[in-house]
Amino acid sequence: MEISSSAASTEYDRLIARHHAMRLRRQILAPAPAFQAPAVRGAAVRGSAVPGAASGPGGVPSDGGASRGGALYDGASCDGAADQRLILSTLGLVTPFADLIDHLYRFMFLRRPYLRSLFPASMEFQQAHLERMFTYLVEHLDRPAELADTLGRLGRDHRKLGVRPVHYEAFEEALCAAIRHRAGSQWNEELEAAWVRMLRFSVGAMVAGAESALTEPPYWHAVVVGHDRRRPDVAVLRVRTGEPYPYRAGQYGTVEHPLLPHTWRQYSMGCAPRADNEVEFHVRRTGPGGVSEALVERTAVGDRLRLGPPRGSLMPADDTRDLLLVAGGTGLAPMKAIVEELAEHRPRGRRVHLFVGARDRADLYDWPALSELGGRKPWLELIPVADDDPAGGAAGGAAGGAAGGSAGGAAGGRRLAEAVGRRGDWSDHLACVSGPAGMVDEVRTRLVAAGLPPARVHHDPVLGR
Numbered sequence: 001m002e003i004s005s006s007a008a009s010t011e012y013d014r015l016i017a018r019h020h021a022m023r024l025r026r027q028i029l030a031p032a033p034a035f036q037a038p039a040v041r042g043a044a045v046r047g048s049a050v051p052g053a054a055s056g057p058g059g060v061p062s063d064g065g066a067s068r069g070g071a072l073y074d075g076a077s078c079d080g081a082a083d084q085r086l087i088l089s090t091l092g093l094v095t096p097f098a099d100l101i102d103h104l105y106r107f108m109f110l111r112r113p114y115l116r117s118l119f120p121a122s123m124e125f126q127q128a129h130l131e132r133m134f135t136y137l138v139e140h141l142d143r144p145a146e147l148a149d150t151l152g153r154l155g156r157d158h159r160k161l162g163v164r165p166v167h168y169e170a171f172e173e174a175l176c177a178a179i180r181h182r183a184g185s186q187w188n189e190e191l192e193a194a195w196v197r198m199l200r201f202s203v204g205a206m207v208a209g210a211e212s213a214l215t216e217p218p219y220w221h222a223v224v225v226g227h228d229r230r231r232p233d234v235a236v237l238r239v240r241t242g243e244p245y246p247y248r249a250g251q252y253g254t255v256e257h258p259l260l261p262h263t264w265r266q267y268s269m270g271c272a273p274r275a276d277n278e279v280e281f282h283v284r285r286t287g288p289g290g291v292s293e294a295l296v297e298r299t300a301v302g303d304r305l306r307l308g309p310p311r312g313s314l315m316p317a318d319d320t321r322d323l324l325l326v327a328g329g330t331g332l333a334p335m336k337a338i339v340e341e342l343a344e345h346r347p348r349g350r351r352v353h354l355f356v357g358a359r360d361r362a363d364l365y366d367w368p369a370l371s372e373l374g375g376r377k378p379w380l381e382l383i384p385v386a387d388d389d390p391a392g393g394a395a396g397g398a399a400g401g402a403a404g405g406s407a408g409g410a411a412g413g414r415r416l417a418e419a420v421g422r423r424g425d426w427s428d429h430l431a432c433v434s435g436p437a438g439m440v441d442e443v444r445t446r447l448v449a450a451g452l453p454p455a456r457v458h459h460d461p462v463l464g465r
């Protein structure tokens, strides 16, 4: 079997990775030498650069070994804020990032063609991700501890991609070449040195994050045990992992489909953690040729997927106030997991309202399962909100079976935020919101305007998706 026969090599890989990581870390934390135009000379100095592959900064479990090792910017011999000022003031020389990144990857694959196999066939998502990542790095360079925390989680996640320290070195080399190419005659040593320091700091944090996760698998094998096409474009998948997948209700993981190697996309787990290692995912096909399409249209029971480490902190464990959950479309997945978890372990007296938004009534794709749960749990109130409800607003009530009825409201359009606002005073609640970015923004804005403190409105970072 694939899972057991790979155990020895996985162990070997872990030892090698650890060895590399420790060597690199020693190098990175050594005092910085004077600038020496590193990469283009090929000698890959003290470690190197940044995120080579998918996934972005996101709210993740507090596993963060990274904040320990990575928070000293350039071994404290230099100030992140100073590099931030320098990079920002010369940004015009290297931007647009899209061009910089295009050149970076071209250079890297030309110099080291074997690295191409670590990346997905289509580099589009990858390039966009790196663009966001560069922006994020530059914006946060004056806050090294925060940056190190995010990068540590990214490093943990990157283990699934097979990224090794030597790959970071290749990345640095390519970045320096790209900076020179973009800046042309205006290139100067200070500019490149600031970028290299930023990159090496990032790599240090990523390596520390990867190191702190060496006791867990870099990814989990999963077999599809259920594939339920609920709508033409929505499927609910059940997969079973070989080893326990250690997530908390409300978290998300990355999924790789065998038809699209090295392409990982994020989906929330749609059920509470279960003893039989079964995990549910809710997937809407978003466009042709992507992971969502493969999962909805080209997946059957028996197919094998890979899952990256779970991430996200949508549901705070230490706040036991009454809960307001607002889900839009397949953003229902994490909310369903939270509700299932509460059905098993609920602080006494805690009440829960779950608003479920959908384009139309037929798109309330998981309503039977929800209303069955709601029927058994009097502390749970379910409020479906369909955009096509002619009366506008809530399309039915708690455990009402097929959605029907109404609560009045705006005519036509996106009604979810309005239905939530109209329903009552949520200022004493803890709120979790999940769904399309526009919907999350709208609900959040409305709740805060109505008196709910912003810190009590939780949602996953949109960037990470």
Ligand SMILES: NC(=O)C1=CN([C@@H]2O[C@H](COP(=O)(O)OP(=O)(O)OC[C@H]3O[C@@H](n4cnc5c(N)ncnc54)[C@H](O)[C@@H]3O)[C@@H](O)[C@H]2O)C=CC1
Residues within 6 Å of the ligand: 266, 267, 268, 269, 281, 282, 283, 284, 327, 328, 329, 330, 331, 332, 333, 334, 356, 357, 358, 359, 385, 387, 413, 414, 415, 416, 434, 435, 436, 437, 438, 439, 440, 442, 465
């Ligand atoms: N599949 C998963 O596991 C998860 C998905 N998500 C995110 O949830 C989203 C789900 O998308 P769909 O199912 O296509 O949702 P959808 O387009 O069907 O919309 C669902 C609800 O959100 C409202 N809405 C949509 N866009 C809005 C906007 N701009 N402003 C205000 N309200 C808006 C709609 O009126 C409807 O009530 C995706 O963006 C996905 O990334 C979030 C968490 C988990």
